Each structure stands twice: as structure tokens, then as C-alpha cells.
Amino acid sequence: EPEVTQTPSHQVTQMGQEVILRCVPISNHLYFYWYRQILGQKVEFLVSFYNNEISEKSEIFDDQFSVERPDGSNFTLKIRSTKLEDSAMYFCASHGEGAWGNQPQHFGDGTRLSIL
Amino acid sequence: GDSVTQMEGPVTLSEEAFLTINCTYTATGYPSLFWYVQYPGEGLQLLLKATKADDKGSNKGFEATYRKETTSFHLEKGSVQVSDSAVYFCALRGGASKIIFGSGTRLSIRP
Numbered sequence: 001e002p003e004v005t006q007t008p009s010h011q012v013t014q015m016g017q018e019v020i021l022r023c024v025p026i027s028n029h030l031y032f033y034w035y036r037q038i039l040g041q042k043v044e045f046l047v048s049f050y051n052n053e054i055s056e057k058s059e060i061f062d063d064q065f066s067v068e069r070p071d072g073s074n075f076t077l078k079i080r081s082t083k084l085e086d087s088a089m090y091f092c093a094s095h096g097e098g099a100w101g102n103q104p105q106h107f108g109d110g111t112r113l114s115i116l
Numbered sequence: 117g118d119s120v121t122q123m124e125g126p127v128t129l130s131e132e133a134f135l136t137i138n139c140t141y142t143a144t145g146y147p148s149l150f151w152y153v154q155y156p157g158e159g160l161q162l163l164l165k166a167t168k169a170d171d172k173g174s175n176k177g178f179e180a181t182y183r184k185e186t187t188s189f190h191l192e193k194g195s196v197q198v199s200d201s202a203v204y205f206c207a208l209r210g211g212a213s214k215i216i217f218g219s220g221t222r223l224s225i226r227p
Contacts, residue, residue: 006159031213043160043205043217056214091160093215104150105215109159 002026006092006108013082014116021077021111023092032075033093033105034067036060043091049075079113087115118143122206122218129196130226137191137221139180139206147208149173149182149189150215154203163191163204198225 005024013019025032034046047057049067066078075094079086089112093105122139129135141147151163151173164173169184178193189206206218 033214035215042219043215045214045216048213050213058214093160104162104165106162107152107160 002106004092004094004106004108006090006111008111009109010112010114012114012116015084016081019079019082019113021079021090021092021113023075023077023108024073025075025092025094026096026106027073029094029096029106031055031095031103031105032067032069034077035091035093035107036088037091037110038085038088046077046090082113082115084115087113089113118147118208118210118216120206120208120216120218122204122221124219125203125222126224127221128224128226131198132195133225135191135193135196135200135223137204137206137223139189139191139218141187141189141206141208143187143208143210145210146184147210149180150207150209151178151180151189151191152205152207152217154205154220156202160205196223196225198227201225 007022032049035043037043045058047061048055064080068076089110091110092108095103095105119142148167150165152160153163164175166173166182172181180189180191203220203222205220207215
């Protein structure tokens with residue numbers, strides 16, 4: 001079964017540094033998402049992306065965050081200047097065309113981001 | 117706004133016990149409802165879903181029924197196994213495409 005793949009599985013970065021998290025969604029999917037899960041807390045929506053633009057973003061997704069689909073397969077999340085509170089597990093998700101209710105989002109295994 | 121509330125864990129049961137994890141939601145319109153499971157060290161996997169009132173989602177012996185009158189989507193399993201130990205997330209998708217998750221319930225099954 002096709003999978004969403006994320007790299008790296010664990011990223012350790014110094015505070016203030018830029019970090020790029022990478023995702024390869026399922027190949028025929030068109031809708032892409034990033035979520036994050038701070039340790040011990042709920043999974044929170046960050047941003048959705050369709051047709052090469054952001055469709056929706058949460059309050060968390062401020063100017064320090066950006067997303068990009070640089071080619072036909074990758075979908076990246078960039079944090080420009082990381083803060084301690086950015087430490088979390090970041091999940092990428094995707095789904096195909098069709099009514100949302102019938103198109104469940106498929107999640108990757110996540111990237112654990114640790115800011116020192 | 118839309119939200120999901122689920123019972124706090126951890127929940128600890130013996131193998132073959134009956135499981136219920138309560139979930140209620142608040143949403144405008146007619147959301148789709150989901151249960152996701154996160155096994156230790158892994159990502160989120162869709163366990164089951166229901167897209168309209170009175171639908172029953174089922175998978176791997178787990179079931180949940182979309183109850184509009186009580187705005188609930190409780191997860192049940194008749195006989196749990198040690199391999200069911202995981203964190204379970206109730207979630208909804210409303211008018212927008214994003215998923216809104218509950219806080220998660222950690223389930224531990226004793227042999």
C-alpha cells in the first residue's frame with residue numbers, strides 16, 4: 001500500500017537555526033497538510049496546501065513557517081528561526097480528490113524535531 | 117469552533133476485556149468522524165471512519181457509531197489484545213479540509 005514518507009525521522013537543531021522537514025506524499029494525491037504534536041499533547045493542524053498554494057493555516061503557522069512543493073513529489077515545511085517551543089513531532093498528511101469525508105488523510109510516521 | 121473531547125487516559129485493561137473510549141464532538145454542519153491509532157514509535161493510522169449519522173465504522177474488531185443526537189462517536193471493542201496497546205485519537209473533519217483531533221487516550225492492555 002502506498003505510504004506518505006517523511007525525512008528525517010529525528011532532527012536536532014540549535015535554537016535560531018533554520019530547519020526543513022521533508023515529506024513525500026502518496027503519488028496521486030493533491031491535498032497536503034502539516035500537523036504537529038507537542039509531547040503529551042494533541043495533534044494540531046498547521047497548514048493545508050492545494051494547487052500550489054496554501055488553502056488554510058492555523059494561528060501557529062506564523063511568518064516563521066513556510067511550505068513549498070519544490071517538485072512533483074516533495075512537500076516541505078520550513079521553520080526559519082527555530083524556537084524551543086517548536087520542539088514537537090511534525091506529521092505530513094495527504095489525500096486525493098473527492099468528497100473530503102470519503103478521502104481520509106494518510107499520515108506519515110512523523111519527524112521528531114528537537115530544538116536545543 | 118469545531119472541537120473534539122475524548123476521555124482522558126491512561127486506560128488499563130486486562131486482555132479480553134471490553135473496551136469503550138468515549139468521544140463527543142462540537143461542530144457546525146455534518147462532519148465526518150474518525151478514529152486514528154498511534155502505536156508506540158509510529159505515526160497516525162486511520163482505524164475507522166463514519167461520514168454520516170447512524171453510520172458504523174469498523175476495523176480490526178473496533179467499532180464506532182456516528183450518533184448525531186448525542187454528538188458522540190464512542191470507540192468499542194469486545195475483547196482487547198495486548199497488541200491493541202496504543203494511543204487512540206478521535207477526530208473530525210468539518211466544512212474545511214483540516215482534521216481536528218481530540219487529546220488522545222492512551223490504552224494499555226495487560227496480558
